[in-house]
Amino acid sequence: MTAPLLELAGLTVDITTEDGGTRTLLDGIDLSLAPGEALGLVGESGSGKSMTMRAVTRLLPRGAAVSGAVRYDGAEVLAMDAGALRRYRDREVGLVFQDPRAHVNPTRRIGAFLIEALVRNRGVGKREALARAAAVLAEVGIDDPQRRLRQYPHEVSGGMLQRVMIASVLLAEPRLILADEPTTALDVTIQREVVGILDRLRRERGMGMVFITHDLDLALAVCGRVAVMYAGRIVELRSADTLHERAAHPYTLGLLGSRPSIDERAQRLTAIPGRPVSAFESGPGCAFAPRCGFATAQCETTPPALAEFDDGLVRCSRVEEIHAARTEATA
């Protein structure tokens, strides 16, 4: 067993509100990512999937208190001093966000944007940096990279700019990529190209990737394992190959039933009642209990632990009964 590249243990984030109260956003996240592995984080609003990524890079809102551990290649990220944190962010981790236009300076050419970190942080000469930038643009499938380097962000499409963002991440040669809804704003045909590029580069370069998305099927297509999050906790973790067949948590089952199919019209979608909640809105027991068709009085009061079930991890006190009932119903 190789040492994990990234390891989260009991990661908890609380935020202090203006009225002095505290609100829990993430509640005891345990995850590990092997070098070269792709892990999906899937969830709805308030599930904490983006907050997890921010905690990994310590890019948290003011007033946030973090506890637990974030270990990168064995180093405690939460204990890093300013210099170590900067090196970690600059060299080890690459971030790809949903909206590339919000993360690029619109007044500077793509070439200047791409070489900035190389020239300023790594002391690479400008000519050499531009050559590397052109090479990496070609790697992300951009034709005529020399012309693109001279263009401004507004002169290229959203899909092209997202490739530029991926190229900028690659230039730092990180070992970990954190991609937060990187294709949500793109058309499906472009989405397919962009996730294909991320996947190919991850394999070629042996990078670890955490892929955050609301789209369960996209996560299954891109990742080896997928963690489903609800109200700041992981509720199910499984291999992507078997999630459709083996999903056991009522929330995962609900997500699968909620999504319409391109192949046939469902008589009715098996919608989950109510709305997704954040960790601080949930009661003392299972956060999903108020929306769960299987919940008992005990579910409302006793929080379930994340436990092994059918080759995965599931956070549900009734998982065995539910599984047995479902197996019987389909037999």
Place this chain on the structure above:
Amino acid sequence: MNAGNAVEVRGLSKHFKAHHAVVDVDFDVPAGGSLGIVGESGSGKTTVARMLVGLERPTSGTIAVMGRDRSAPARGARERGRRARELQIVFQDPYTSLDPSQSARAAVEEVLRHHGRDLSLTQQLVDQVGLTERQASARPRDLSGGQRQRVAIARALAASPKVLILDEAVSALDVSIQAQVLNLLADIRTETGIAYLLISHDLAVVRQLCDTVLVLRRGRVVEQGDCATVLDAPAQEYTRALREAVPVPGWRVSA
């Protein structure tokens, strides 16, 4: 005009200077039917919706709703009111299309009053879209995205339209909420016989809610027909590519 059609569009084009956003588009929405218009960015799908509601004027072609032409702007309040009772629209982001100072109930009442309908219908509409008493009295900022979209639907239905345009109306919702709203929209069509014109980039949503589908690319119709025919056996390469790009169970990027 075929009496069985709620909407008939013929030879519809819209040019913005040299840019041809919509080019020679024909389609029908049968009364009580449901047509999905799918396409990627720049396909012209939203421009078609904007011409139908009168927010853009067609460069050429005709639009008829419930047998009445609306290719030219409405003359006078009476004609505008009549058009509003024929066709309403729900947009993607209800937060920007609802009045922030108005409760759901007040928003619905305003529309009922404007169209001279009985205010006692308010409760029925609030119930129909599944809003609770408390939600119906709340302002938009105190509601979730799904609840706000229910308000927008109730407000549109208050005019008792024959056709409802849903412009990416479920696209911004969480998956579990999107399913609730899709079920609600299917129920409303069954109960009222209203016709839908769904503008969407999501082929699965179109399959769930629509009988027929039209694929647009760069302003032109690529293909149209029954959902089952077009989506299961696309005749055009572009439709096939669109379909194959959708992540479905078993779809792997590295294959």
